Amino acid sequence: xxxxILIILLLFSIxxxxxxxxxxxxxxxxxRVGRNSIKYAIDHLPMGLAFYEPDGMVLLSNLVINSYxxxxxxxxxxxxxxxxxxxxxxxxxxxxPEYEVPDQFMMRQDDRMYQIRHxxxxxxxxxxxxxxxxxLTDLYENEARLLKEAEQLQAxxxxxxxxxxxxxxxxxxxxxxxxxxxxxxMLGQELLATRYFLTEPQERLTAQDLIDRWDTVxxxxxxxxxxxxxxxxSTMTQDTMQALKQxxxxxxxxxxxxxxxxxxxxRLARLIVSCARVCMTNAVRHGNANEMTxxxxxxxxxxxxxxxxxxxxxxxxxxRFVKGGGLNGLERTVEEAQGSVSYRFxxxxxxxxxxxxx
Amino acid sequence: xxxxxxxxxxxxxxxELQRAFISDALTDSGRYDVAVSIDNADLSDLYVxxxxxxxxxxxxxxxxGADGLDASERIKAMHPEVKIILMTSMPESAWITxxxxxxxxxxxxxxxxxxxxxxxxxxxxxxxxVYPVFVA
Numbered sequence: 455x456x457x458x459i460l461i462i463l464l465l466f467s468i469x470x471x472x473x474x475x476x477x478x479x480x481x482x483x484x485x486r487v488g489r490n491s492i493k494y495a496i497d498h499l500p501m502g503l504a505f506y507e508p509d510g511m512v513l514l515s516n517l518v519i520n521s522y523x524x525x526x527x528x529x530x531x532x533x534x535x536x537x538x539x540x541x542x543x544x545x546x547x548x549x550x551p552e553y554e555v556p557d558q559f560m561m562r563q564d565d566r567m568y569q570i571r572h573x574x575x576x577x578x579x580x581x582x583x584x585x586x587x588x589x590l591t592d593l594y595e596n597e598a599r600l601l602k603e604a605e606q607l608q609a610x611x612x613x614x615x616x617x618x619x620x621x622x623x624x625x626x627x628x629x630x631x632x633x634x635x636x637x638x639x640m641l642g643q644e645l646l647a648t649r650y651f652l653t654e655p656q657e658r659l660t661a662q663d664l665i666d667r668w669d670t671v672x673x674x675x676x677x678x679x680x681x682x683x684x685x686x687x688s689t690m691t692q693d694t695m696q697a698l699k700q701x702x703x704x705x706x707x708x709x710x711x712x713x714x715x716x717x718x719x720x721r722l723a724r725l726i727v728s729c730a731r732v733c734m735t736n737a738v739r740h741g742n743a744n745e746m747t748x749x750x751x752x753x754x755x756x757x758x759x760x761x762x763x764x765x766x767x768x769x770x771x772x773x774r775f776v777k778g779g780g781l782n783g784l785e786r787t788v789e790e791a792q793g794s795v796s797y798r799f800x801x802x803x804x805x806x807x808x809x810x811x812x
Numbered sequence: 813x814x815x816x817x818x819x820x821x822x823x824x825x826x827x828e829l830q831r832a833f834i835s836d837a838l839t840d841s842g843r844y845d846v847a848v849s850i851d852n853a854d855l856s857d858l859y860v861x862x863x864x865x866x867x868x869x870x871x872x873x874x875x876x877g878a879d880g881l882d883a884s885e886r887i888k889a890m891h892p893e894v895k896i897i898l899m900t901s902m903p904e905s906a907w908i909t910x911x912x913x914x915x916x917x918x919x920x921x922x923x924x925x926x927x928x929x930x931x932x933x934x935x936x937x938x939x940x941x942v943y944p945v946f947v948a
Contacts (some may be wrong), residue, residue, distance in 0.1 A: 639827070728854050
């Protein structure tokens, strides 16, 4: 019986022994890195790699660097120092000096960009040199593109700054021209009136009339200060609101006003009148409204700003309504004054204009 | 002439004296009725929209710097049947070109003599286009 068991075990063990022995040797071999495995590994690196003696003699090189050397020098890689010399000193390829740093330089060849590095690495007290060649074309092109975009953005920013300054200068010149125009206009009229009086027989115009006219003109000139557009604040406010109400009435619109009309500047008054015109026209033409409310709020006056809301009792458009020329022009005008425009559709249609002191 | 037969005029001029002068000249002629007299060109198209205006006498530079040329272009775009006479005391040829392009009927350099403006109004309403002629 025992003999039978032994024979059975022997029969089963015979095929497994080679397997066991084979496994043993295989396991042992994984702990050992051989020349072939190293060569295999570096040949499959996505870059050129070579190790060489101080005199340039190649100790180990991979397929990529060999291929590069053959392509560039038309000969196999035998000496790395000679190869480096060919690349750099002899300008075998097109150097890119702006990227040169010690132990590293860039080369351009066939529309590709390569980074070549060489350095000493001590190995067990012995001096060994390492050379690498890496294709950085994509990285270089991205960097170049980013640099170009940055330059374009910088240029655009400079243009915007310049535009800002020009816009400011333009606004100043516009105000100055307006003042000159106004004064010129007034004086021109009176000079013509005087000439007419002196040269033509008069029935309608007497000497006293002429003197009264000059008196009014001179008072008006003295009243105009600064840029010439400044008017007595209370008169501007009162007259402007009255003018707006009358204009609204002309198109069948009743105008209500809430809050105080900003009397800071004539430019702001003009902007408000311009916006009111568009809103009133649209309210009647598109909204079929008969009442409009203009609300003035200095809720952000500490920042130098006002909020003016134009609401009407007409048809409320869809939030996705298509703006016409009037509203587009209004938005442009407000934005040029560094303000903003928004719309509300709850309860009634409102155009909300936020603008600072101008 | 009955009022309903008179030509309805809107005067847009920021100087009160000038507005009064033109208004008097037109009213005294018996042919015109000054329906509206305002100082701000930005509000002028609202009055035209409201109807009842046949002729607009528009100053180029009005209250708060509102531009009469801009207003004229807007009015002509919406109401081509309304006739416009642009007025100014400053000889600026670029304005004349722009006025013609906008379809403005006439352009008048302001003078004090009442028959001058009356003449321009009559000729314009008669279908004539009156523009300054520059002689070198």
